[in-house]
Every structure is written in C-alpha cells, then in structure tokens.
Amino acid sequence: MFSVIVRDDGEVALIGRLDASQTEVAGEVFDRIENTTKVSFEKLDYISSAGLGLLLKTQKRLSTTGQGLVLTRMNKLVRDIFKIARFDVIFQIEETS
C-alpha cells in the first residue's frame, strides 16, 4: 500500500498511499534526512494531513540549517492538496514539465 525508497543518488521516492497508518514507515526515512533532498511524488497516489505533517516537521527542522526538501513530479490531485494547505509557499516544488 505504501513504501518509501532512498535511491543511490539520495533522492527519496514515495510510492502508493501515505495515510495516517503509514507515517511511521515514512518517518524512519525522513527523520534521518540532514541535507537538501529531492523527494519524488511520481508514484504517490494519495496523501492526507498525517503525511503533510511529517513533511512540514522535516522542512522546519532542515530550514534551521539552511537545508530543505525539494518536491518533484507531483500528480495534479496531490498538487491541489499542497496548494490548499499552502505548502506551495513553504516548499520548493518542481513543476512537472
């Protein structure tokens, strides 16, 4: 249902559905991030406030050292949720070409 992969180049890929029962799995990866990191949403189908909260917590922590998450390849439905949460102003989101 949900998995998170750290690629060789350090990019993190979210896969499946990140709901409130999966934040622990995602947190194990996000809590270890210390530098600016790309996060691919290409294969993420669903996210709720639990997943958004984890991203926000990580972004707040990284910002204290001038680092941050760079979110890429979001589908339209997920992108809309980021806009409603006004996460598009606190994260760098790379537009899908």
Next chain:
Amino acid sequence: MEASFRKSFSSLDAMFAFIGTGLDELHISSDASFAAQLAIEELFTNMVKYGGQSGGEVGISLQRDDDRLVVVLTDRGDTPFDPTMRPAADVSLPLAERKVGGLGIHLVRSLIDRISYSYADGRHSITLIKNLEP
C-alpha cells in the same frame, strides 16, 4: 452502502478498500473521490485520537444524490464531540510558525461543500456533502 470499522488506525486499509469500491460504484470522479477519501480519513482519525471510547466502531455510509455525494460518519459516545469544530491550522503563517496540528480540519473544510454535526441518543453523526461536477 454502509460499513462499520473499529475505531483504530489499523482499520484504515479496510476502510479505504470499502470507500474506494463504494465511490467507484457511485461513479464518483477521481477529484471528488480523492476529496472524500481525505475528508473521511481526517474525521475518522480525529475520532480515533480524540473521540474517546476506544474499541468502539465508526459507521460510514456513502450515497449519491444526483449531483451530490453524501457521506455520513456515525459513532457512539457519552458526550457530544464534534471533530469538525477542532481549530484549523493557520496556513498563512511562515514556515517557522506553521503548526502540524489542525491541517486535517483545514483540508476538510476546504474540500467539502457542507458539513453538519448532530448528537442524539448517545450517537454522533457527521454529514459531509460534496457537490459533484455535472
């Protein structure tokens, strides 16, 4: 269509399986389906976290009324508890001041067209109405 789920995070998989199938059968578009799934999850998890009476069950019904999707969540409890009245996050704040809590209810209020709550005979009932594109 209607089903009940134990008030626990471990119910989410079964709950989403029911909602996914139900919304498909009602021919709900992917946009409205995403919004409904998210709103139901946010309210269900609020009931798990703050609604007391662990071990209870939450009933979920899905119905299409022409151009509206009607979702009703029901739950037993000794005192009124309206998860839709929890304070919403202030999403206009800069990063350093943003809070993790309250995001869910902000999303529900933004995605759902009408939300109502009632409490009678020890039973909470939350009705969500999502207008559908014609």
